[in-house]
Amino acid sequence: MFEKPTSHGTYMPPAEGQPVQSIEMLMSNTETIPGQSIIQMLGVVTGSTVRAKHIGKDILAGFKNIVGGELKGYTELLQEARAQALQRLVMEANSRGANAIVNIRFATSAIAGGAAELMAYGTAVVVG
Amino acid sequence: MRQDEADLILSIGLSLLVAVGPLLFSWIFGNIYQKKKQEELGVRVKAFGTDNLTTLKTPPAQVSASGLLSANIIMSVSWWQKLVGGLKTIFGGQVETWDRVLAWARKEALQRLREQARAKGFDNVINVRLDTSEIQSSKGRNTAIEILAYGTGIKT
Numbered sequence: 001m002f003e004k005p006t007s008h009g010t011y012m013p014p015a016e017g018q019p020v021q022s023i024e025m026l027m028s029n030t031e032t033i034p035g036q037s038i039i040q041m042l043g044v045v046t047g048s049t050v051r052a053k054h055i056g057k058d059i060l061a062g063f064k065n066i067v068g069g070e071l072k073g074y075t076e077l078l079q080e081a082r083a084q085a086l087q088r089l090v091m092e093a094n095s096r097g098a099n100a101i102v103n104i105r106f107a108t109s110a111i112a113g114g115a116a117e118l119m120a121y122g123t124a125v126v127v128g
Numbered sequence: 129m130r131q132d133e134a135d136l137i138l139s140i141g142l143s144l145l146v147a148v149g150p151l152l153f154s155w156i157f158g159n160i161y162q163k164k165k166q167e168e169l170g171v172r173v174k175a176f177g178t179d180n181l182t183t184l185k186t187p188p189a190q191v192s193a194s195g196l197l198s199a200n201i202i203m204s205v206s207w208w209q210k211l212v213g214g215l216k217t218i219f220g221g222q223v224e225t226w227d228r229v230l231a232w233a234r235k236e237a238l239q240r241l242r243e244q245a246r247a248k249g250f251d252n253v254i255n256v257r258l259d260t261s262e263i264q265s266s267k268g269r270n271t272a273i274e275i276l277a278y279g280t281g282i283k284t
Contacts, residue, residue, distance in 0.1 A: 027196035028280040030255045035191035061204070061272075066150070067158040068206030068229060069165055070236070071272055074263060075202045078274060082198070104196060106276055108261035116263060 025090045026100035026127065033100050033127045040126040042096045047089030048119035050111060051081040078118065082106065085120045098124035151208055158206035166232055173239055180245055181238060181256045181279065188252065189284040197253060198278035199240035202263060203233035204271070230273060234258060237277040250281030 026033050053061075053074065061071045093101050104122035111117050182188075205213065209225035216223045237258070245253045256279035263272045 026194070028194055029196060029257065029278060030185050030280050034187045034194045034254070034280065034282050065204050065210075066154045066207055067161045068154075068204055068209055069158075069162055070233075071202045071204055074272065074274075075200060078200055078202065078263075082200070082276075086196075104278075105257075106198070106259055106278060108259070108274065108276070110262055110264055116261075 023090050023094045024099070025093060027086075027090075027104055027122075028100070028102050029104045029122075031103055033102060036100075036127040038102070038125045039128050042093070042098045042124040042126065044121060045089055045092040045096065045098075045101065045124045046119060046121040047085045047087065047092060048117055049081050049084045049088070050115055050117045051077060052115040053077060078108075078116070081116075081118045082120070085118045089120045089122065093122075093124040096124050098126055100125050100127045102127075151211060154207035158208055162206070162229075162232070169232070169236055169239060172243075173235070176239070176242055176246075180242055180251065181253045183256050185255050187254055187282050187284070191282045191284060193283040195248070195250070195281050196278065197241060197244055197248070197250070197281045198276060199237050199244055200274060200276045201233050201237045201240065202272050202274045203229055203236075204273070205229050230260075230275075233273060233275045234277075237275040241277045241279065245281045248281060249283065251284045253279040253281050255279050 026036075028034065032038055060073060064071055089101060089104075101122040102125055104120060107119045107121070109117050109119075205226055209229065213223045213225045216225075238256075241253060241256065256277060259276040259278075261274050261276070263274050
């Protein structure tokens with residue numbers, strides 16, 4: 001899910017038509033970054049994306065439904081979408097001058113048939 | 129007279145085949161396919177050894193590095209399972225077919241998280257959370273379930 005991690009605990013957002021910006025951001029879904037302490041809180045940051053499926057994948061998934069089991073096309077699609085939501089989260093935290101995001105949560109909601117919103121949110125902090 | 133009867137039986141047979149055939153196909157091949165995949169997962173879980181996941185928030189030891197990890201899977205029930213499950217909802221009670229598929233999906237998502245943690249060199253994953261959501265196809269006829277497992281990988 002996380003493209004090209006520069007080292008453990010850091011995250012480089014995947015380039016998507018934009019100039020590559022490597023942002024070093026520590027991320028965790030616990031209340032602190034393990035082994036470090038929070039110096040400053042910078043508020044809640046969110047990142048979200050709405051994705052719809054490709055019609056070809058939809059048709060393939062329809063066939064897969066005959067036997068059940070994993071729908072690989074969708075698994076990958078949502079993985080990419082979630083990576084983008086995280087990328088936006090990282091961008092926002094970065095613009096606030098944070099070097100870490102703690103207590104990250106994921107939320108998914110179905111907007112309309114065939115489209116889903118994926119959201120990631122957390123607290124931007126400065127750790128040291 | 130004879131010819132008429134033969135035609136009637138043939139046409140009834142054909143229409144039965146068209147109606148029940150796909151379901152029968154789904155039942156037989158769905159069972160074979162899902163059993164095979166579940167066995168493969170069982171082998172992977174066994175081969176992995178000690179579990180490195182925990183739902184606790186505090187790391188068990190001194191931490192040198194950490195990072196967010198997540199793994200997901202989208203699972204759907206077969207036509208046959210959907211039909212049986214749909215019939216079951218009329219009477220209520222345990223819906224075994226959906227039950228089994230969901231348990232399988234969750235097990236698979238957790239196993240992917242374990243393997244991802246190991247591949248990235250983390251010793252443990254703390255604060256593991258499981259999230260379930262519904263994904264619908266554009267016509268809203270087929271419903272699939274997404275299971276997301278995420279946590280914080282730590283290096284001790």
